[in-house]
Amino acid sequence: MEKKNDYERSLKQHYQRPNLSVIISDALKAAGKQINSHEDTAALDEFHMRGRDATRELARLAGLTPDDVVLDLGCGLGGPARRLAAEFGCRVTGIDVMPEYIEAADMLTQMVGLAQRVTFRTANMLDMPFDTESFDLVWSQHTFMNIEDKTRLFAEIHRVLRPGGRLAFYEVLSGSETPVYYPVQWASDPSINFLLAEEELIEQIAGAGFEQTHWQEMSAECARWFQNVVDRMGKRPKDAPPPVALNLVIGRTTAEKARNTARNLSENRIRVVYGVWRRS
DSSP, X not given: OHHHHHHHHHHHHHHOOTTHHHHHHXXXXXXXXXXXXXXXXXXXXXXXXXXXXXXHHHHHHTTOOTTOEEEEETOTTSHHHHHHHHHHOOEEEEEXXXXXXXXXXXXXXXXTTOTTTEEEEEOOTTSOOSOTTOEEEEEEESOGGGOSOHHHHHHHHHHHEEEEEEEEEEEEEEOSSOOOOSOBXXXXXXXXXXXXXXXXXXXXXXXXXXXXXXXXXXXXXXXXXXXXXHHHHHHSOTTSOOOSXXXXXXXXXXXXXXXXXXXXXXXXXXXXXXXXXXEO
């Protein structure tokens, strides 16, 4: 129990962003930015490498259709969920353990007029509040790395998927070199970093009753993208107002985490893959 409490405390310390909805609202007003479409929030709510491009690519690989009912694990501010609903016509439910993320996700979804197709709730992906066989697709972008008990995770995903349903993910794996440089976007230190090697992850998912339909290495693309992010940050004038972007969620360590992630990728300390699996 003590280990669990320490883990939850570390997770909240890393991700917690009190008054996030107010922070976002104030930043939008200060920048004079109008929110009329899911595209207008992409700079701050696609909390994963390569942003909207990666979301669209994974959705196509997963064969997403308007008939699909989707569960978005670790949904954050709900950017991918809104994009899937707006561009692929499906219905999406997003869950996250951070209540302030869910509050902000609801606010942004109301702003862009997608509340009839996208809903959010605070929930733990290891104990999901959904009936068995509720979803056609379970979706995850950069969430597995914070989960130590992956056996339980994949069992829960299998439970909530309908027979023949798909698991589509865009995830970070451990590389051939160690250690990982901290802090990174998903962890301030090793206490909440639970990366697996490719072979281990494949074994875990297959053991939970899934069959692989697609696997794609994305590390090189992510390394180029992150280096561009770091380069752009370095060119910003010191007196420039803060952008309305992920810095609102990540906070003062945004630049340091970006630099470390770029270095981890370039030195093969982490890898990134797309995966699509079917529930047997």
